[in-house]
Amino acid sequence: MKRTTYAGLVDESFVGQEVVLKGWVQKRRDLGALIFISLRDREGIVQLVFSEEFSADALKVADEMRSEYVIEIHGMVKARDAKAINADMKTGKIEVEVHEASILAEAKTTPFEIVDGVEASDDLRLKYRYLDLRRPEMQRNLKIRSKVTKATHDFLDEEGFFDIETPYLAKSTPEGARDYLVPSRVYPGSFYALPQSPQLFKQLLMGAGFDRYYQVARAFRDEDLRGDRQPEFTQLDVEMSFMDQEEIQELVGAWVARIMKDAIDVDVQPEDFPVLDWAESMARFGTDKPDLRIAYELKDISPIAAKSAFGVFSGTIENGGVVKGIAVPGGADNYSRKDLDKLTQYIERFGAKGLAWVKVTDDGFNGPVAKFLNDQHDEIVAAMDAKVGDILLFVAAKEKVVAGALDYLRRQTAADLNLIDENKWAFAWVVNWPLFEYQEEDDRWIAAHHPFTMPNVEDLHFLDEGEDPHQAHAQSYDLVLNGYELGSGSIRIHTMDVQEKMLKALGFTNEAAHEAFGFLLDAMEFGFPPLGGIALGLDRLAMLLAGQENIREVIAFPKNASAKDVMSDAPQPVAKQQIVTDLGLTAPVYAENAGQPNMAEE
């Protein structure tokens, strides 16, 4: 029997029609002479009715059916009695009287029920991922992801982009995170690296004259995992020639608008995306990826604090620090001392020594430090744009500490008090980034974006001998959505003289630069066009559009927090022959008498 439609699509328009449906048994209600089966497929659930009246044979088969059995049925769609109508179900006005039925596959009891909001540990969900993915929510998540890529293919194809694949067995490059390596059998002791991005290849494709390239590209980073990181992730990667930053931002905006429309039917106006200077974003929000759904911003009260009776404030200013704060609307009644102690504790991780807070009341400030601040009450209220009922949270420290702490406090308080409109899609561009960024751990300057980022034209001279390159800003642009960085783009350097200066500023000797990027430097000598691009993180974008909080929810087969696929149990030891003989490597498990299990060894 050939399926006529999906179970989840059978609505009242099918009444009186015969249908063949195939899918999974969601639930079975056995009334003896009458059996009800909820049949599930990827589009939804429909109610089947088995009875002797319709088919004694089918009823007998239904008697055997259990949850998650795979079945096929042939039946007639009937309108339900008025009292049996389920208004919450798309198929709730009808049911299917079954005339023929068969079981295509049986099922054991599943380790968790196949429903949304399942109570199962993450590892259990991952181990039985093929069952977890049956849940309607996971089906929807991956469907949205699929629509994001389809919208991308459609839009970029219409705009004249070619879909070009770049290698996954590539060269290890010295910048960036730790590479995943792939040992070579032909050259023992040599390794390919799985790319952290197609960056060099896409620049070369512009040098090759393709003009507009895109790729849905997998990328790999062997980093310690966090909530929103995976060893492999996917980029919607584009590069184009002969376009300036403004033109690229315009095109990317239109692309993102298309994705929003096609994937979740939301209209956004890219011409209205705010464009924030990086420095402005840091000043107003304490972060380079501000969540613009939150109305209140960081306010600098340093000039007031300098004259403050509160020693912590005035002392901080004297020592070259700043005092900034946020006014959280309605916070006065909603934060207990205990809550505030918790917030204080949390911001210690940003280096903040403490949190100063006052509640704004009709009778002036209220709280432990109110007595020091009430003298400047009106000045502070004006600077903070505060009103009665607000709580004011201040951090006094070095600029960077204040930014980190207040960015956190802004997002946390907005979440606590439900001040974020979950139906809002707040895009923004953050532009004009510093070209370099200081890395404290290694006490060195690294490229803020990557070593191929073009400085602002008026800043080019900073790369010259005797100047301070770290003052240069870049032709770079990040796209931000609801407080997440969706993608990071820039105009690239396209001439060798600038590229060599940039690499020198990053501490590369001429020799090391050519060892690492020689082929790109070579290519720049043969007529390289002006170029730029961006890569959007597909996982994060799909996560946001699906309303999820972890990218694992939009990846079919993710790794767990220790980079393990707990379903297939990868990684694993493999045959000694392959490691030792073929690749010329020695791994601990293959050392003599290591006594390790080695399943594939003969």
Added chain:
Amino acid sequence: MKRTTYAGLVDESFVGQEVVLKGWVQKRRDLGALIFISLRDREGIVQLVFSEEFSADALKVADEMRSEYVIEIHGMVKARDAKAINADMKTGKIEVEVHEASILAEAKTTPFEIVDGVEASDDLRLKYRYLDLRRPEMQRNLKIRSKVTKATHDFLDEEGFFDIETPYLAKSTPEGARDYLVPSRVYPGSFYALPQSPQLFKQLLMGAGFDRYYQVARAFRDEDLRGDRQPEFTQLDVEMSFMDQEEIQELVGAWVARIMKDAIDVDVQPEDFPVLDWAESMARFGTDKPDLRIAYELKDISPIAAKSAFGVFSGTIENGGVVKGIAVPGGADNYSRKDLDKLTQYIERFGAKGLAWVKVTDDGFNGPVAKFLNDQHDEIVAAMDAKVGDILLFVAAKEKVVAGALDYLRRQTAADLNLIDENKWAFAWVVNWPLFEYQEEDDRWIAAHHPFTMPNVEDLHFLDEGEDPHQAHAQSYDLVLNGYELGSGSIRIHTMDVQEKMLKALGFTNEAAHEAFGFLLDAMEFGFPPLGGIALGLDRLAMLLAGQENIREVIAFPKNASAKDVMSDAPQPVAKQQIVTDLGLTAPVYAENAGQPNMAEE
């Protein structure tokens, strides 16, 4: 200046319009007061004219221009004088008078000219791939490839397939070719494998209820390279539930027709694709991927040969062999003894001991063995479907040797005599394959397709205890185009009892089967739908559609014959710290005093 159109698109419809063009200098003709520049971009070439009359400044800039310089110009499109019209060029009726010009990037002399039919070694082309890719032919090749994937996205999306990504960091599986391995840092001594196909994952996605999945998936095999192999290659991979073989073939046919239409504007009728039984294909063409553009087929003259005066023929039959031949139209006049000696020599590699040939003339057979065969002249001519002017090529040996040799001879002679219509697209389905295939090197039976292939229903009993599983045939289907295997598909096993029997027949102990495929066997216990699919080789498909003979021509950055990227020089030794400290491995170059160069070591 913002580009107004591509150089290659400026035709007579632009006459009288101002244009801004950006691209590469193809050629420069300097007549002193007049300079002609051919400007190239991805869409083609247009002629620019610089003269004092239009702009003295621009003329001065043009004087600096050299081949492959990147330039931008602003000018006016004019019709050419009648005598200057170049009918071979799309833009040959016009030229652009240049009013403003600037050089965006200079270029050294390129190691080879940027034209089609370039005379450069493969390694030189690969080393300067970014220049090689500038050639119009390579631009066209990758454009066709891009259109193949776009057509795939469009068609499969319309048919309700979800684009779902599966992991590249996966588990090593015991079947198939050698895996590329990726050492794990978290679990030293353990390895991920780069997948040879998404086979297991796509089956699990059907178990997860997605119903229809597709992916443009990279796959990896660490095999010795041949002309049409690369360490990484791309599959157009699909899987679907609840469909039988016929329905899948119908859908795939429609998909391929869409690709042909969208990528190269060719109409094919999938309902007319011949469907050949595997055994029939082997008998008629000596191969399971027949080139149906060649009219002549293998003819079995064993019954005649058994009675032959030619001892080689009769002796072969006595020893259980066969005698088959082909009648090559017009071959009598076109093959010298020397040519035939060469063919004879070549077929030795298939195990053939010799080649018997006769020319068909008005006076009977002609050639060294004609005297033995002329007695049976009419019988042979009838069996071979031969006519005067043909040459008959016979091979007498075991079935398999005869098949290999005559398949070769059929294709070679057709190529020699230009008997192949290059404008024809000969698709075919080859179905009903043996389930197992005997591997001589290892003296064992392996899965002809893969271990998840569903046997024909009437052959299921062959997998039972005491029966001979090697007699079973499979629900499998290969799609063939012009003598190339485009893709290999099958209905999969969806119940554990059959899967376990299959793995047992392949020599897996129960324990080894669960070690290797346990998660799939587990999944089959929780309600697995009937399923099937196919994977088309994108590289080969794009190669054929682009009229190329090597997949390297449709891959932007391929590896060379020793799996090396000669442009970026990958693979390479990497930092000792990463190998030894992070991954816990020992590679020869990091052994004490190995004295090997190690660029990244500190």
